[in-house]
């Protein structure tokens with residue numbers, strides 16, 4: 689699955705930018721609050737407008753403080769998947785349950801320096817794990833390969849049937865890095881600059897998907 693990140697799109701033309709990647713599996717929406725990360729992007733009103741403008745399922749990645757307060761409204765609005773950060777809450781299970789109760793899939797994200805082991809027990813409460821392969825906050829950064837050990841660890845649990853979860857990766861995914869991530873067992877690849885920086889974004893999506901599929905050791909899991 690490929691999820692273009694609109695962080696690299698033209699914010700004044702979001703409906704057109706969504707249409708430009710119409711064959712994508714998900715559209716990744718980076719919500720940043722200038723507190724949890726040192727950048728500010730967009731919030732619920734923009735997501736509500738995007739939901740009217742595209743049929744691509746929205747994958748909302750909340751890089752915000754206090755996700756317990758702010759995540760459920762994204763689910764109520766109609767986002768397909770709502771991801772919170774493990775580092776942003778002491779009670780990720782409650783937030784996941786609230787997101788699911790509000791009708792969306794629930795995702796957990798970990799920054800590059802956050803180990804996955806303390807969270808393995810609670811991943812059954814989530815539908816997606818978003819492994820950050822750059823420090824959250826900005827597009828166009830270089831891929832951090834060390835984080836692939838987290839994808840591998842969770843992939844093992846999925847393959848053994850202990851978990852049912854989409855393994856997603858975000859940051860620095862491009863034609864040079866997508867295969868390593870696919871080999872590590874990633875199901876869903878977020879790509880910002882590699883898609884919206886390309887002359888033909890739809891072709892960039894197709895190319896990334898084909899590259900990932902060619903080396904993927906497993907079938908994509910659909911939620």
Ligand SMILES: O=C(CO)[C@H](O)[C@H](O)COP(=O)(O)O
Pocket residue numbers: 693695696716718749822823824825826827828829858859860861878879880881882
């Ligand atoms: O969450 C993000 C940054 O915090 C972005 O989704 C991510 O960085 C995508 O951009 P690129 O593919 O250019 O790295």
